[in-house]
Amino acid sequence: MIHALDHIVILVEHLPSAAAAYTAAGFVVAPGGEHADGATHNALISFPDGTYLELLAFRRPAPEHRWWRHVAAGPGLIDFALLTNNTTIAVAAAADRGLMMNGPMPGGRIRPDGVSLAWETAWPPSPDLPFLCGDVTDRAYRVPDADFWGHSNGARGIAEVIVAVTDPVASAGRYAALLGITPNAAPAEARIPLGESEIVLRGPDAGDPHVIDRLTRRGEGICAITLRGLHFPDLSATLGAAIVAAQ
Known part of the structure; x- marks a missing residue:
């Protein structure tokens, strides 16, 4: 079962420098570890709604890596994950509805304190879709707890994930197969509620500059997020990623 947004992946050039920049912007940044x-x-920024931001940097050239292609376009939002209780079942359910995910695949990370984490992922057939992440070890070991929620900028959760797509109606059909729901789709935009968050599929006709930038530089995929409680209307220029306050 896919039941919530899990996390946002933000590519950064140099992890210590990025962690310092996000700290200066009022976030509490927790050490993550090496994959x-x-x-x-990575380093992590977690919220009371259970979601988190993953600041991710490459330690070496990795042309074989799924996200390596984004390095040429520079830092920014590159992907996002949905949380599943059982990745195998979620993949099978999507296949029954006509969407073939690639997985489950094993993954893991070693925290700076030496704790080893394990999870399973499944990867979509098109870049407008998120990947799936399901924990093998306890999720509490993976996601920073309440000690890291006191963001001085007021942020307390992810309200929206904006996904740049070429055709919102067609993308909504793929999300319907992934999630087993019927999105509210229109030619310019489709909205998909998921847990405490909402996924917004936005096409170029909507006139959103974040959408145009994403489609031009990286192709389809996540282009902006809105955060509940954020005191600043827009941190995009400061952080190099489209992070704005929820309305």
Whole structure:
């Protein structure tokens, strides 16, 4: 079962520098660790609604990595994950509805304190869709707890994930197959409630500059997020990623 937004992946050039920039912008940044393949490492910004931001940097050139292609376009929002209780069942259910995900695949990370984490992911057939993430070890080991929720900028959760797509109606059909729901779709925009968050599929006809930028530089995919409680209307220029306050 897919029941909530899990996390947002933000590519950064240099992890310590990015962590310092996000701290200066009022976020509490927790150390993450090195991923099992040794290609990437991360730091995390968690929220009371259970979601988090993953600041991810490459430790070495990794042309084989799914996200390596984004390096050429520079830092920014590159992907997002949905949380599932059982990745195998979620993949099978999507297949029954006509959408073939690639997985489950094992993944993991070693925290700076030496704790080893394990999860399973499943990857979509098109870039307008998120990937799935389901924990093997307890999720509490993966996601920073309440000690890291006191963001001085007021942020307390992810209200919206804006996804740039070429055809919102067609993308909504793929989300329907993934989630087993019927999105409210229109030619310019489709909205999909999921847990405490909402996924917004927005096409170029909507006139959103974040959508145009994403489609031009990276192709379809996540282009902006809105945060509940954020005191600043827009942190995009400060952080190099489209992070704005929820209305």
